[in-house]
Amino acid sequence: VQGTQNTSDTSITVKELKAGTLYNFTVWVERNGTNSTSSTIDTSTVPNTVTSLRVQDLTNSSIVLSWRVPLGPEQPPYTYWVQWLRKGSEQGTQSTSDTNITLKELEAGTLYTLTVWVERYNVNSTNETIDASTAPDPVTITSCVSTSGGYGVILTWSCPPGGYEVFKLDVGGKSFQDMSSCGSGVSLSGFQPAQSYLATVTTVWDGMRSPPASMTCYTESTGVIIGSIVGILLFLILLGLLIFFLKKRNKKSQEKQESTDLAFSFPGDILAEDFADHVRRNEKDSNCGFAEEYQQLAIEGHDQPHTVASAPENNAKNRYRDVLPYDWSRVPLKTLHGEPGSDYINASFVPGLWSSQEFIAAQGPLPQTVGDFWRLVWEQQSHTLVMLTNCVESGRVKCEHYWPLDSQPCTHGHLQVTLLGEEVTENWATRDLKLFHVEEQKALSVRQFHYTAWPDHGVPHSPDPLLAFWKVLRKWLNQKMGGGPPIVHCSAGVGRTGTLIALDVLLRQLECEGLLGPFNFVRKMRESRPSMVQTEAQYVFLHQCILRFLQQSPRAPEKKGVIYENMVDLLYENVAAIQAHKSE
Numbered sequence: 001v002q003g004t005q006n007t008s009d010t011s012i013t014v015k016e017l018k019a020g021t022l023y024n025f026t027v028w029v030e031r032n033g034t035n036s037t038s039s040t041i042d043t044s045t046v047p048n049t050v051t052s053l054r055v056q057d058l059t060n061s062s063i064v065l066s067w068r069v070p071l072g073p074e075q076p077p078y079t080y081w082v083q084w085l086r087k088g089s090e091q092g093t094q095s096t097s098d099t100n101i102t103l104k105e106l107e108a109g110t111l112y113t114l115t116v117w118v119e120r121y122n123v124n125s126t127n128e129t130i131d132a133s134t135a136p137d138p139v140t141i142t143s144c145v146s147t148s149g150g151y152g153v154i155l156t157w158s159c160p161p162g163g164y165e166v167f168k169l170d171v172g173g174k175s176f177q178d179m180s181s182c183g184s185g186v187s188l189s190g191f192q193p194a195q196s197y198l199a200t201v202t203t204v205w206d207g208m209r210s211p212p213a214s215m216t217c218y219t220e221s222t223g224v225i226i227g228s229i230v231g232i233l234l235f236l237i238l239l240g241l242l243i244f245f246l247k248k249r250n251k252k253s254q255e256k257q258e259s260t261d262l263a264f265s266f267p268g269d270i271l272a273e274d275f276a277d278h279v280r281r282n283e284k285d286s287n288c289g290f291a292e293e294y295q296q297l298a299i300e301g302h303d304q305p306h307t308v309a310s311a312p313e314n315n316a317k318n319r320y321r322d323v324l325p326y327d328w329s330r331v332p333l334k335t336l337h338g339e340p341g342s343d344y345i346n347a348s349f350v351p352g353l354w355s356s357q358e359f360i361a362a363q364g365p366l367p368q369t370v371g372d373f374w375r376l377v378w379e380q381q382s383h384t385l386v387m388l389t390n391c392v393e394s395g396r397v398k399c400e401h402y403w404p405l406d407s408q409p410c411t412h413g414h415l416q417v418t419l420l421g422e423e424v425t426e427n428w429a430t431r432d433l434k435l436f437h438v439e440e441q442k443a444l445s446v447r448q449f450h451y452t453a454w455p456d457h458g459v460p461h462s463p464d465p466l467l468a469f470w471k472v473l474r475k476w477l478n479q480k481m482g483g484g485p486p487i488v489h490c491s492a493g494v495g496r497t498g499t500l501i502a503l504d505v506l507l508r509q510l511e512c513e514g515l516l517g518p519f520n521f522v523r524k525m526r527e528s529r530p531s532m533v534q535t536e537a538q539y540v541f542l543h544q545c546i547l548r549f550l551q552q553s554p555r556a557p558e559k560k561g562v563i564y565e566n567m568v569d570l571l572y573e574n575v576a577a578i579q580a581h582k583s584e
Contacts, residue, residue: 006030019072020047020120044121048072050080051407053116053128054421054432056100060108060135060162060210066100070118070125079119084112088441095119109136109162109205111443130420131434131443136205137161139182144217150193153217156185157201165482166204171217172197194221204482207383207445269517272510272550279547287540293519294536300526304328313341317372319363322530323492329528331360333375345372346493348529349485350501353508359501360485361529363493364389364399371412373402377446378415378435380484384477385448387489388496393456398491403433403448414439427453427465428472447480449473454496459541463548470503498525498532499542506546518542 002023005012017023021044028038048070057064065082082101083093091112094101106112111133118125137160145154155169159182169176171188172195191197197219200212270278282289308314309324318324325331325348336342345362346369352358360380364387365373377385389398404410404419411417420432428451435444451469453460460466477486490496502525506516522539525532533539 017045019045020070020118020123020125021045021072022121044123046123047078047118047120047125049118049125049128050099050116052421053130055130055132058132058134060137061104061106063103063106063112063114063132063134064100065103065114065116065130065132067116067128069099077120081117081119081124083115085115086110086112088113106134107162108134109160109164109203110134111163111206131436131445133206133208134162135208136164136203136210138210138213139167139201139203141199141201141213141215143185144199144215146218146220147187148189150195150219150221151191152187152189153191153197153199153219154185154187155199155201155217157182157213159183160203160210163205164203165206168202168204168209169199170202170212171199191219193219195219207480207482209479269509269513269515269520272514272516275516275550276547279543282543287536290540290543291536294539297519297523297526297533297539300523301326301528301530304527306330308344309346311341311344314344317341317344317366317369318346319366320492323363323494325529331362331376331380333372334379345369345376347376347487348493350525350528350532352501353505353512356528358485358505360487361493361497361501361532362487362489364489364491365402367400370400370402371415374412374415374417374435377487378437378444380487381444382484382487383444383446383480384473384483384486385446385489386473386486386500387448387450388454388500389490390452399489403431409436411438427451428469430472447476449476451500454490459499459537463541463545466500466503467545467549470500470507474504474507492531492534494529494531495534495538498522498529498534499538501525502533502542503545506542507549510546510550516546518546 003014005014014023014025022042023044024040024042026038026040029036050067050070052066052068054066055063056066063084067080069078077097079095079097080099080101081093081095082103084091084103084106086107091106092103094103103112103114111131113129113131115127115129117127139157139160141155141157143154143156145156146152147154153171155171157167164182166177167182169186169188172191174188174190176186176188195218197217198214199217200214202212203210282293304326306324306326308327308330309318323346325346329348329350331345331347331349333343333345347360347362349357350359350361360376360382362373362376363369376382387399391397391399391401404417407419409416409418414437416436416438418434418436420434422429422431428449431448431450433446433448435446436442437444449469449472451466453465488497488501502518502521505521506518509521510516518539522533522542533542
């Protein structure tokens, strides 16, 4: 017997029962000290819902869901029901007694809304819902036709079943991007006649890539014949000028070499094999060389206007009065009707290796700008957030806690943010978030990479944890095709933010060119956002990170002039050694 209770009414509420538990209730009447016969009924309380609902795996035709048992009695019987909808229309319902399920025969490149609830003793719990997309299907390349005398091709492929956002093309190592040319063909140029090129087309949908479809393209030889005739004619003209140009070239080469030797304190890009010597020279006399370099960056870009950021209606949106985005490079938001300044957020487009808008560097949100921050993520369709500060450091608020604390969604205007999962390590945390637009009924998956080991003052004492964090981030960015630029922020959005962006771009420059240009790239960033790499200590630390990476990188054997090979593989192979690092 769990309890006895009396009442003069014909109904009663029994409280403080356990969820999902079967109870036997017995009712009898007492009158003048005499009891009637009793009536009995069995009924169950509503079970708790599942926890930690997540997508464990997916293909172009299946989605694997997993969850944890609800709080309360964990012994059977539990029946889990899963329903999946596409564009609001029910596609199927399935039950299981396990804590995972594989949904099969789904359509490729399709967004599904997946709902899970618990049934116990014929009573259903509340629902848990998650959105997930299947991977896209590959295309079929139907033809590759040579054009322009062999200097171009027209590549045609069929539209894949299901959804697609963009197609990534690669022809002979040249990369292209096309939004909508499936079925109609796309014209590509920049090739050589009488050659063969391997062409691949990859479907991209919701940040996922299909297996590439491939075909060998053959360019015609007309261009070779015409080029030969023109070449012979030009040879006769050029022959008379050859000696003159060679002499002039040698003279300029000597002058350039002399100039380079004299201007080493104003460095250009540095060969990888010379980088260690460059660092050692600049470290002498208490980093005197680095101090001279950094001093040259002091006023870079400061004369550019920031009229919008300085407007009275936007003053409260800036955390620091001396860090204001320039008008030409700021990231504008869509204007809200009747709200002056609603298009402003303290964020700037920043160049990278391939694009002038490869990153967005942003200020850490204030309480009054959290909604604007999520508007920025939605409008830019950014799948990646990088946070390089703790919310509170040394008792001071450095950034508002802008994501949900638990699985309970937070709403900012028309946008609803849900925390789907979190993984915490010693030096960083990764969080999977879902951003849902209530009016448009569309969702965006976002992953936040939160580096927590950067000290409040100064720089990390060792490059190793940051290099390990960068490796995880870069692997994600390489896999997550499509979508908008990664959004990187710390507190002001210039110091730690600029250091990490520079580290990422420079290590990729090393991979592509065997060169490193820290000074030039920091100067380039400062043309887009003030004070990027905010302190001399951060500038020195950037060099130390690159040097540590080079020290951990094996040299490529028997390839004169090539210092590092298979850099993409190397970025991943080094992680075990980096993560095993013990603080010195």
